[in-house]
Structures are given as C-alpha cells and as structure tokens.
Amino acid sequence: MTRYQHLATLLAQRIEQGLYQGGERLPSVRSLSAEHGVSISTVQQAYHLLEEKQLITPQPRSGYFVTPCKSKPPVPPITRPAQRPVEVTQWESVLELINSRLDEDTLQLGSGTPDTSQPTIKPLWKIISRLAQKQDPRMLNYDNIYGVPALREQVARMAIDSGCQLSPDDIVITTGCHEALSVSIRAVCQPGDIIAVESPTFHGTMQTLRGFGIKVIEIPTDSVTGISLEALELALEQWPIKAVIVVPNCNNPLGFIMPDARKRALLSMAQCFDIAIIEDDVYGELAYEYPRPLSIKSMDEDGRVLLCSSVSKVLAPGLRVGWVAPGRYLNRVLHLKYIGTGSTATQTQLAVAEFIRQGHYQPHLRKMRMHYQRNLDIFTHWVRHYFPCGICVSRPQGGFMMWIELPEAFDAMRLNRELRESHIQISVGSLFSASGKYRNCLRLNYSLAVTAQTERALAIVGAAVERAMVCCPPSASVAEVEGGASLKG
Amino acid sequence: MTRYQHLATLLAQRIEQGLYQGGERLPSVRSLSAEHGVSISTVQQAYHLLEEKQLITPQPRSGYFVTPCKSKPPVPPITRPAQRPVEVTQWESVLELINSRLDEDTLQLGSGTPDTSQPTIKPLWKIISRLAQKQDPRMLNYDNIYGVPALREQVARMAIDSGCQLSPDDIVITTGCHEALSVSIRAVCQPGDIIAVESPTFHGTMQTLRGFGIKVIEIPTDSVTGISLEALELALEQWPIKAVIVVPNCNNPLGFIMPDARKRALLSMAQCFDIAIIEDDVYGELAYEYPRPLSIKSMDEDGRVLLCSSVSKVLAPGLRVGWVAPGRYLNRVLHLKYIGTGSTATQTQLAVAEFIRQGHYQPHLRKMRMHYQRNLDIFTHWVRHYFPCGICVSRPQGGFMMWIELPEAFDAMRLNRELRESHIQISVGSLFSASGKYRNCLRLNYSLAVTAQTERALAIVGAAVERAMVCCPPSASVAEVEGGASLKG
Numbered sequence: 005m006t007r008y009q010h011l012a013t014l015l016a017q018r019i020e021q022g023l024y025q026g027g028e029r030l031p032s033v034r035s036l037s038a039e040h041g042v043s044i045s046t047v048q049q050a051y052h053l054l055e056e057k058q059l060i061t062p063q064p065r066s067g068y069f070v071t072p073c074k075s076k077p078p079v080p081p082i083t084r085p086a087q088r089p090v091e092v093t094q095w096e097s098v099l100e101l102i103n104s105r106l107d108e109d110t111l112q113l114g115s116g117t118p119d120t121s122q123p124t125i126k127p128l129w130k131i132i133s134r135l136a137q138k139q140d141p142r143m144l145n146y147d148n149i150y151g152v153p154a155l156r157e158q159v160a161r162m163a164i165d166s167g168c169q170l171s172p173d174d175i176v177i178t179t180g181c182h183e184a185l186s187v188s189i190r191a192v193c194q195p196g197d198i199i200a201v202e203s204p205t206f207h208g209t210m211q212t213l214r215g216f217g218i219k220v221i222e223i224p225t226d227s228v229t230g231i232s233l234e235a236l237e238l239a240l241e242q243w244p245i246k247a248v249i250v251v252p253n254c255n256n257p258l259g260f261i262m263p264d265a266r267k268r269a270l271l272s273m274a275q276c277f278d279i280a281i282i283e284d285d286v287y288g289e290l291a292y293e294y295p296r297p298l299s300i301k302s303m304d305e306d307g308r309v310l311l312c313s314s315v316s317k318v319l320a321p322g323l324r325v326g327w328v329a330p331g332r333y334l335n336r337v338l339h340l341k342y343i344g345t346g347s348t349a350t351q352t353q354l355a356v357a358e359f360i361r362q363g364h365y366q367p368h369l370r371k372m373r374m375h376y377q378r379n380l381d382i383f384t385h386w387v388r389h390y391f392p393c394g395i396c397v398s399r400p401q402g403g404f405m406m407w408i409e410l411p412e413a414f415d416a417m418r419l420n421r422e423l424r425e426s427h428i429q430i431s432v433g434s435l436f437s438a439s440g441k442y443r444n445c446l447r448l449n450y451s452l453a454v455t456a457q458t459e460r461a462l463a464i465v466g467a468a469v470e471r472a473m474v475c476c477p478p479s480a481s482v483a484e485v486e487g488g489a490s491l492k493g
Numbered sequence: 494m495t496r497y498q499h500l501a502t503l504l505a506q507r508i509e510q511g512l513y514q515g516g517e518r519l520p521s522v523r524s525l526s527a528e529h530g531v532s533i534s535t536v537q538q539a540y541h542l543l544e545e546k547q548l549i550t551p552q553p554r555s556g557y558f559v560t561p562c563k564s565k566p567p568v569p570p571i572t573r574p575a576q577r578p579v580e581v582t583q584w585e586s587v588l589e590l591i592n593s594r595l596d597e598d599t600l601q602l603g604s605g606t607p608d609t610s611q612p613t614i615k616p617l618w619k620i621i622s623r624l625a626q627k628q629d630p631r632m633l634n635y636d637n638i639y640g641v642p643a644l645r646e647q648v649a650r651m652a653i654d655s656g657c658q659l660s661p662d663d664i665v666i667t668t669g670c671h672e673a674l675s676v677s678i679r680a681v682c683q684p685g686d687i688i689a690v691e692s693p694t695f696h697g698t699m700q701t702l703r704g705f706g707i708k709v710i711e712i713p714t715d716s717v718t719g720i721s722l723e724a725l726e727l728a729l730e731q732w733p734i735k736a737v738i739v740v741p742n743c744n745n746p747l748g749f750i751m752p753d754a755r756k757r758a759l760l761s762m763a764q765c766f767d768i769a770i771i772e773d774d775v776y777g778e779l780a781y782e783y784p785r786p787l788s789i790k791s792m793d794e795d796g797r798v799l800l801c802s803s804v805s806k807v808l809a810p811g812l813r814v815g816w817v818a819p820g821r822y823l824n825r826v827l828h829l830k831y832i833g834t835g836s837t838a839t840q841t842q843l844a845v846a847e848f849i850r851q852g853h854y855q856p857h858l859r860k861m862r863m864h865y866q867r868n869l870d871i872f873t874h875w876v877r878h879y880f881p882c883g884i885c886v887s888r889p890q891g892g893f894m895m896w897i898e899l900p901e902a903f904d905a906m907r908l909n910r911e912l913r914e915s916h917i918q919i920s921v922g923s924l925f926s927a928s929g930k931y932r933n934c935l936r937l938n939y940s941l942a943v944t945a946q947t948e949r950a951l952a953i954v955g956a957a958v959e960r961a962m963v964c965c966p967p968s969a970s971v972a973e974v975e976g977g978a979s980l981k982g
C-alpha cells in the first residue's frame with residue numbers, strides 16, 4: 005500500500021466511525037501534511053481517492069467536506085410511545101406480512117425467518133430419517149405434558165450458557181416460542197389486565213396480547229441499552245401493571261443487548277412492584293459476543309421470571325420446538341399448555357434432542373453467529389451506500405434484524421405497497437406498536453444469503469426510500485388534524 | 494356340533510342378546526323339547542352345559558333361571574346433570590390422569606390413546622424417513638398459517654365421506670384436535686360467556702372451557718341418541734348461551750352416533766337461537782357402520798358450525814396433526830391459531846398428506862374399525878363376565894371408549910386409587926362433568942391389544958368393583974346433607 009492509499013484508508017475509517025460527521029469540513033491539506041509527516045501531494049492524492057469513492061466532496065475555496073450521508077448513520081434515538089395502556093390492533097397487516105412470507109417469488113426482507121441452508125444443519129436430516137427407520141413408538145404416541153425428557157435435559161444444559169441453573173422438570177416444551185409466550189402471558193394475567201412492553205415490540209407478542217384482551221403500555225426503549233427503567237417505574241407507579249415482557253438479549257427488532265446491571269435493576273423493580281417478567285430469549289443464543297449474555301432468568305431468585313425460547317431462530321422454525329421455564333407459574337403453564345395443544349409433536353422433539361446430544365448444536369450455533377455478523381457488516385454497508393441521508397440505523401449485537409428509522413412523515417406502508425411490484429417485502433414499523441407508532445420505521449432481515457440479487461433488492465429499497473423522502477423532507481412533521489366539531493352556532 | 498350343543502349355543506345367544514333377561518325363568522324342559530323337536534334329555538344336556546358356563550342357575554322345583562348379571566347389562570339411562578351454568582374444576586385429577594399415561598408399567602385403561610401398532614401404519618415410517626432423506630426445505634421453514642396446502646387438500650377430500658363440501662381454503666391445520674377445539678371455543682366466545690355441552694363431556698374440552706373462564710351448562714344426554722334437544726332448548730331459552738359443543742359421531746365417552754334427524758334438529762335450533770356449534774369429529778371416522786355417519790357440518794348452510802378433528806385417533810396422536818373448518822369464524826380462528834402456536838410443525842403435516850395421497854389411509858382406517866369393533870365384543874364379554882350385576886354399560890357405535898355406570902354411591906376415585914397397586918389405570922367419570930357428577934362412572938379404553946394380561950386386568954377391575962359394591966348396594970343413594978343453620982335462637 006502506498007503512502008497516499010494508507011492515509012486515504014485511515015481517513016475513510018474515521019468517516020465510517022463517525023469521527024468526521026456528515027457535512028463536516030475535513031482538516032486542511034496543509035495541517036494533515038504536518039500531522040502525518042507526509043508531503044502535500046500525498047494528502048492531495050489521498051483526498052482525490054476519497055472523492056472518487058464519493059466519501060468526500062470538494063467545495064471551491066473552502067476545502068473538503070464529508071459527503072453527508074456517507075458517514076455512519078446515527079442509531080435511532082430513544083422511542084417515545086404513548087404513555088398509557090392501549091388495545092392492540094393491526095391484525096390485518098400482520099396477516100398480510102405472514103401470508104406474504106409464503107410467496108416464493110418475493111424476496112423476504114421482512115420476515116423473521118433464519119437461514120436454514122447452512123451445511124451444519126445437515127445432521128438433523130439424518131437424525132429424523134434414522135428415528136423413522138427405527139420405528140420408535142414414542143414418535144406416534146401422546147407425549148408427556150412437560151415434553152420429551154431427553155429434550156428437557158438438553159435444554160437445561162444449554163441454559164447454563166445464559167447463567168441459568170434449571171432442572172429438566174423446570175422446563176415445559178411448547179410448540180415454538182409462540183406457544184411459550186402465549187401460555188406465559190395467560191399464566192400471569194387475565195383479560196383486561198395491563199402488561200408493559202418494550203417499544204417497539206415483536207408483532208407476534210402484540211397480537212397475542214390483543215387476542216387475550218390484554219392492554220398494553222409501551223415503554224420508551226433505547227436502541228442500545230433497552231427498556232427505559234425510569235419510564236417503566238413511572239408506569240408501574242401509575243398503572244396496575246401485572247407483568248413486563250422484554251427481549252433483553254439481541255432484541256427484536258432493535259438488536260440491543262441490555263447491560264447486565266440494567267437487567268438486575270429491572271428484576272429488582274419487578275420484585276419491588278411484585279410483577280412477573282416474561283423474558284423472550286429466542287435470539288439470545290445468536291449474540292455476536294462470546295460467551296453469550298446472561299438471561300434475566302439467571303438472576304431470578306423467587307421464580308417470577310418466565311423464560312421463553314425455541315430453536316426457531318438458531319435451527320429451524322418449521323420444527324416448532326420451543327420451551328418455557330415458568331418458575332412459580334409452572335402449574336398454570338401446564339394447564340394452559342394442555343388446553344392449548346394437548347402435547348407437542350414428539351418426533352421433532354426427539355430429533356432436536358438427538359441433534360444436541362450428538363454435539364451438532366454448538367458448531368452450528370458458532371457458524372450461524374459468524375454468518376449473521378458477517379451479513380450485518382455487508383447489509384450495513386449496502387444501507388449506507390444505497391439509502392439516502394437523514395436516516396437512523398440500529399447496531400444489532402446479535403440475531404439478524406436491523407431497524408431503520410426514516411423521517412417522521414415517512415409512510416412505510418406505502419413503501420411496502422410500492423415494493424410489492426419489485427417482489428420485495430419489508431416489515432413496516434407500525435406492526436411493532438400498539439399505539440400506531442413507527443409508521444416511519446422498517447425492520448430488515450439480514451439472514452438472507454448475500455447475493456447480487458439481495459444487493460439489487462437493497463438498492464431498490466434504498467431508491468424507493470429516497471424517492472419517498474423527497475416528498476417528506478427530514479424536518480417535516482405530520483400535521484395534526486383538529487378533531488371535534490365546534491358546538492357554536 | 495351335537496344337537497344339545499347346538500341348542501345350548503342358541504339359548505346362550507338369546508341370553509346375550511337380552512331376549513331372556515337376568516333373573517328371568519327359562520322355558521320348561523318339556524316346552525323346549527316340543528318347540529325344537531328334540532328329546533327331553535337333549536334339552537337337559539343343553540341346560541347342564543349352560544349351567545356349567547354359569548349362564549343359568551337351577552332353582553329346585555322351579556326350573557332354570559338366567560343368572561342375573563350374565564344377561565346383557567342395560568345401557569346407562571339419560572343423564573341428569575345440574576341445569577345451571579357452572580365453572581369447571583378437576584384440573585388436578587386430569588393432570589394425574591394424563592401424567593399416569595406415561596407410566597410404562599401401568600396398563601392404560603383410562604387414556605384416549607389409540608392402537609398405533611397395527612401393520613397398516615408402517616408406510617408412515619417410510620414416508621417420514623424419505624422426506625428427511627430428500628431434505629425438503631419446507632420441513633424446516635415456517636408454514637403457511639393455514640397449514641400445508643397438500644394436507645388441506647387431502648382433508649377436504651376426506652371430508653366428503655362425512656357429507657362435507659369443503660375447499661382446502663376452508664380448513665386451518667392445527668396442533669391436534671386439542672388446538673382446533675381451543676381456537677374454536679375462543680373464536681365464538683369471551684371469558685364469562687356460557688357454553689352448552691353434552692353431559693358427560695370429554696375432560697380436555699372441559700378444561701379448555703375452564704382455562705378461558707367460560708361457564709358450562711351440562712345438558713342431559715342419552716347414551717343412544719345423544720344430547721337431549723328438549724333440555725337444550727329449555728337451557729337456550731333460559732340462559733345467554735353462545736355455543737354448543739357436541740361429539741355427535743362416536744361420542745366420547747358414551748359411544749353413540751346421533752341420528753341424522755336429531756343432528757338436523759340441533760342445527761335448526763342453533764339457527765333459531767343464533768348460536769355456534771362446535772362439532773368434535775375426532776372419532777367420527779371410526780364408526781363401525783359404513784359409510785361413516787354424516788357430520789353436522791355437512792348440513793350447515795350459514796357457516797355456524799366449526800368442525801374440529803385430527804388424525805390422533807385414527808393414525809397417531811404423537812403427530813399432533815389436527816384441523817378446523819371454522820366456517821364464518823375463519824378470520825378469528827386464524828388470529829387465534831397465530832397467537833397460540835404461530836404455525837404447525839411442517840414435517841408431520843407433509844408426512845400425513847403423503848400417507849393419504851399414497852392411498853394408505855383407507856386400508857388403515859378399515860383395519861382399525863374392524864380391530865376396535867372386535868375388541869368391543871371381547872371387552873363387553875369380559876365386562877359381563879368379570880363385573881358384578883347392577884351396572885349399566887354403553888353400546889359404542891364406533892371409536893374405542895366404553896362408559897360404565899355403577900350404583901350411585903360408588904366412588905370411582907377410590908377404585909382408581911385401589912387399582913394403582915395393581916398398575917391399572919381407569920378414567921373416573923367425574924372428570925367428564927363440570928358439576929362433579931359421574932363419580933360412580935368410569936370410562937374404559939378398549940383399543941388395547943387383546944391379551945391374557947388385558948383380560949387379567951379386566952378381571953382385577955371387575956373384582957375390585959364387586960368388592961366396592963358390597964359396601965354400596967345398588968339401591969343406596971347419597972344422603973343429602975341439609976345446609977344452612979336455623980336462624981331460630
């Protein structure tokens with residue numbers, strides 16, 4: 005690498021890291037020359053190179069400036085949802101989203117589907133085939149209501165990584181994490197009760213709350229540190245909240261990992277106000293850091309945390325193998341499990357237990373973590389490259405979901421309709437709010453294989469966003485329509 | 494066969510069929526001799542043979558009498574449950590029952606488990622193994638929320654046998670019939686609502702109603718013709734009932750098939766009072782008559798019938814493949830399905846669809862019908878042989894459940910505890926009532942292989958019943974305790 009290339013790389017890194025912000029003037033040629041002990045022409049060559057890459061723009065007589073949108077976009081600011089319990093709506097839009105994930109011609113940038121094509125999953129096929137060849141009679145009969153003992157043993161062992169000391173009898177196997185959440189919610193509250201959630205929150209959880217007639221209070225949530233404990237405390241003082249649902253590790257959709265100290269503080273608050281915590285850990289295993297982050301359940305001393313998870317994001321959602329460690333709510337959870345589905349399909353439970361027992365799980369998990377982390381880098385690069393300036397992008401610490409915030413007046417629903425023509429589907433932000441927030445946000449799934457087709461799709465989304473943003477400049481805010489007719493004359 | 498043996502067989506048949514009732518005097522030797530054109534001594538030899546078989550008893554100077562309990566026991570009379578909405582209890586006993594079905598040392602006479610050992614089910618193993626070998630990616634991914642299209646097609650075709658014209662899009666696949674019932678119940682009512690049920694009713698349905706805070710009004714039910722329409726009409730006039738749940742074909746636990754005219758009348762009544770009908774058809778395919786009986790759904794014109802079924806009783810419960818045809822409640826059912834389990838395991842759906850498509854289903858079904866019908870004959874014989882007199886026994890027209898009513902003061906719970914020492918488990922009647930009725934009843938599962946061990950078990954149950962009945966003669970009735978203290982000083 006020549007001197008000027010070296011300098012250009014250094015400057016590009018600083019721009020990437022946000023040390024030089026978009027629109028900011030870069031140091032003069034003379035000062036850089038002095039700082040780095042290189043010639044004037046070396047600095048000029050470096051600046052030319054960056055100009056070619058569109059990272060910087062020259063302004064006559066003023067020097068070089070960082071091309072506005074090529075700097076690292078900021079993370080979304082803390083959310084500000086409505087601070088009162090509301091009822092969840094939006095079912096039609098969710099139904100549309102989950103139906104569209106079946107359209108094979110559509111590129112799924114909006115669904116929560118993991119990549120199930122990696123070779124490390126192959127042993128699962130062999131195991132299923134072997135189980136069938138052995139004609140294991142357990143596969144045909146009603147399962148234990150707790151679930152297959154061999155699987156519960158493996159789940160208890162896996163939980164050690166998140167700091168949990170569980171016995172197999174603390175665990176109830178469910179039909180995916182969906183059922184785990186569903187029985188947990190009903191185990192801790194009745195129709196008409198209020199539950200606090202992070203805002204934004206996974207739309208499946210929202211719809212479950214809607215289905216059981218539970219009101220939702222959305223708590224401001226920071227895209228780096230998670231749910232605002234201050235706002236939660238105010239809500240707990242003001243409303244008879246029964247439980248809080250959180251995704252503290254590799255949050256869906258924001259991607260944060262809540263710092264351990266904040267997890268502990270949340271648990272203390274739950275003890276103080278005597279509420280339950282429903283902890284959705286379905287992405288927790290996919291944290292990019294190693295060892296994986298602690299669960300709140302691991303800090304739980306009086307059984308008030310219901311830990312819900314599944315193999316849907318790590319292995320495969322089609323298996324429908326999930327679980328809940330419901331603490332003191334075990335008996336109620338068993339009843340709700342029984343009346344919901346009777347028992348869970350035996351065969352897939354046996355297959356997953358055997359996959360873990362044979363030692364295929366950890367290598368697969370390592371592979372998937374690396375795969376998604378690499379995809380995150382590439383998708384982030386594409387978003388920066390193809391999307392316009394003035395957006396905020398989350399910095400996921402695990403999983404495969406990216407949250408993009410656009411100017412307030414932006415309509416992601418309309419964007420989604422527009423993209424349908426190009427056979428691309430995104431997740432619109434409003435699905436993640438009970439109070440109709442986040443119409444200007446979208447969630448992108450970066451589990452997809454990195455191909456030219458995916459890059460093209462990102463380019464199409466970026467261009468569509470840019471076109472839409474021309475109509476709604478960053479500063480615009482939605483005009484409030486005054487409601488209520490005057491009573492006068 | 495000699496003449497006297499022939500005559501003895503003829504007489505034994507008449508006793509079996511109830512033409513000669515228990516305790517009734519048989520024709521004199523002389524008259525039988527004349528009637529059949531045989532010698533006096535042939536008749537005497539035939540009577541001696543029947544005496545040896547304990548079918549008849551000689552009375553000095555009076556002739557021969559049918560040994561009382563060896564005649565065909567009567568069917569249970571129409572039930573008389575409490576005629577007001579009540580809340581369901583009994584979860585602890587149900588949990589005990591479903592946990593005990595996992596104890597391999599215990600002979601399961603109480604569970605609803607079918608026989609999954611017949612050779613006609615073998616192709617299923619091969620299909621599962623093949624699907625895994627082919628590495629069909631559908632097996633790992635989220636399923637369509639309606640369920641796998643190939644399976645819905647097969648279900649729609651199967652439904653033709655019960656008179657239904659359904660399109661695949663009328664059907665939602667569920668995790669067993671349990672989930673079908675669970676979503677159907679919630680689709681038609683809210684917590685606090687009232688639902689009418691047959692009495693007795695399957696305990697899983699009862700517990701589901703309990704779990705959703707729904708009150709139950711139990712309707713008198715005839716063990717031959719089903720729910721009393723007269724009593725139901727009175728209840729509908731008196732209470733704001735939202736729906737009625739029935740198992741009109743091969744009822745669990747009574748075994749009846751409701752006559753078509755009564756099915757039609759029930760539907761008319763539902764139209765008249767504008768309520769929904771939840772029809773549980775999980776045993777319907779196992780009717781001994783051919784073609785199988787019509788479903789109420791087949792008569793439905795305005796989409797008020799929610800037909801629930803599964804392959805759990807015909808094929809195997811461990812597959813957890815069920816479905817609901819929810820009529821006008823489709824959208825609500827989809828929402829409830831989504832929030833309950835997300836989607837159903839894909840692999841078992843594909844396997845079942847392929848099993849039917851390849852033509853294995855009908856031969857298997859025929860085999861199972863014959864198997865259970867044969868088992869019914871043998872179990873009925875054993876019950877008559879080993880159980881004391883004074884009991885009523887249902888006459889199942891399909892499925893594999895037998896309902897036995899003992900004298901009113903009999904305590905089946907105590908019997909169950911006593912049988913635990915002998916590693917035998919029965920289903921106690923009180924699980925089938927919300928109002929604590931049927932403590933004197935039990936349900937026997939006759940799907941088990943007919944072996945010497947099974948016969949011994951029936952003998953042990955019979956002897957235990959006999960011992961218990963000594964303490965509670967048939968005429969005894971539970972003494973009513975007067976409640977409420979006098980207000981007088």
